[in-house]
Amino acid sequence: MAYNLTVSPDFAPDHISGWYFFNTWLQRQLEVGVHLELYDCFEQQRKDIRSDKVDMIYANPYDASMLVRELGFKAVARPKARPDETVIAVHADSPYNTVEELPEGITVATTDDPDVHTMGMIMLEPADLDKSNITTKEVDSYVVVAKNLLNENAQVGFFLKDGFDELSDLIKRQMKVLVSSQISVVHHVLLVGPKMQEFIPTLQERLFSMHQDEKGQGVLSSMDLDQWEPMTEEETEFMIDLIDTLVLE
Amino acid sequence: MSDQDTGETREVTINYYDGTSRAAEIVDREVPYPDGKLIVSRTDPNGIITHANQAFVDMSGYTREELIGTNHxxxxxxxxxxxxFAGLWETIEAGKKWHGYVKNLRKDGAYYWVKATVIPNIRNGKLVGYTSVRRKPSRSKIKESEELYATLM
Structure with missing residues (x-):
């Protein structure tokens, strides 16, 4: 029987090959077939998750809530020192230097990444901005968010901090950061669905020592991760509670 | 900083709902909420603090050791x-999410405003505590809240 692995669509395109290396590594460790399915958008991935087509997922924290509380997934590991933080940036020549100066009616370039969008909207609240008095322009990637700022098709852009940091210096120099979140306890998590839970002990043993051998370390660095670390059930529930306080009021 | 700040100090006795009270020195000085941060704390079902993140420690002026084990x-x-606060407790004890604007007292007597959200933590169908997350409010919401709360005192 083959299992299905997928990855939250917000990973950087540069690391696609890393996830294929990880899939190969995983099959060797578990001695079972695992198929890696990558998605361009969150919507299609969520549809397949609901249709029971996913057994293991590197999930973003927003989706972790549905996966754990509704679908019985369990957290097996989290990436060490890789919190998900959000950056709000504007064009370098923008007249705005703080979030509070942003006026109603601005256009915000954003992606379909639910965490970044939620945190971005929260960081606009000090300016009394919400979905009723701004226009959002959803685009496919952080590079396109940046392009919208540089072409002045949007006044404000939301970025995953890692996505922002990976932009070229040439692009970054043409933007200025108004605010960068410092939450530190919200991060992606590797989750295993009900059909694969018998593998959790082996999986954790191998994942937590993965950075100690050369091959494992190579796979990790190709995914831009340093190492996996344990995440307890309570830590997972805590992160989900925190996300719940931030969404839908 | 609020337009109303005078920097003046006053001695106040604060009475809590459980019948206890304490004398506190109140300084009319606002400490600005830091950009991009969330203040996170958890309590047990009785409101005793069990977790405080660094932003909470920094903004409250207490050490983490002072906060843990103390009533929120x-x-x-x-x-x-x-x-x-009666509205807050009524909402969360009914298992619902509460949010509102709160003026918090720091250890040094100064204050800071937050937009707070509190949710019950349910584990295996049982209430084990509450998580409170505070974020930066807008000046207009602070002004509205100052005016409203003044009428409710």
Missing amino acids: YILRHPDMPAVA
């Missing part, structure tokens, strides 16, 4: 009407 009402500012 240590942050209650005397300018906050009791009815606001």
Whole structure:
């Protein structure tokens, strides 16, 4: 029987090959077939998750809530020192230097990444901005968010901090950061669905020592991760509670 | 900083809902909420703090050791009407999410405003505590809240 692995669509395109290396590594460790399915958008991935087509997922924290509380997934590991933080940036020549100066009616370039969008909207609240008095322009990637700022098709852009940091210096120099979140306890998590839970002990043993051998370390660095670390059930529930306080009021 | 700040100091006795009270020195000085941060704390079902993140420690002026094991009402500012907290407890004890604007008292007597959200933590169908997340409010919401709370005192 083959299992299905997928990855939250917000990973950087540069690391696609890393996830294929990880899939190969995983099959060797578990001695079972695992198929890696990558998605361009969150919507299609969520549809397949609901249709029971996913057994293991590197999930973003927003989706972790549905996966754990509704679908019985369990957290097996989290990436060490890789919190998900959000950056709000504007064009370098923008007249705005703080979030509070942003006026109603601005256009915000954003992606379909639910965490970044939620945190971005929260960081606009000090300016009394919400979905009723701004226009959002959803685009496919952080590079396109940046392009919208540089072409002045949007006044404000939301970025995953890692996505922002990976932009070229040439692009970054043409933007200025108004605010960068410092939450530190919200991060992606590797989750295993009900059909694969018998593998959790082996999986954790191998994942937590993965950075100690050369091959494992190579796979990790190709995914831009340093190492996996344990995440307890309570830590997972805590992160989900925190996300719940931030969404839908 | 609020337009109303005078920097003046006053001695106040703060009475809590459980019948206890404490004398506090109140300084009319606002400490600005830091950009991009969330203040996160958890309590047990009785409101005793079990977790405090660094932003909470920094903004409250207490050490983490001082906060853990203390009732969350240590942050209650005397300018906050009791009815606001009664509404909070009524909402979360009914298992629902509460949010509102709160003026918090720091250890040094100064204050800071937050937009707070509190949710019950349910594990295996049982209430094990509450998580509270505070974020930066807008000046207009602070002004509205100051005016409203003044009428409820």
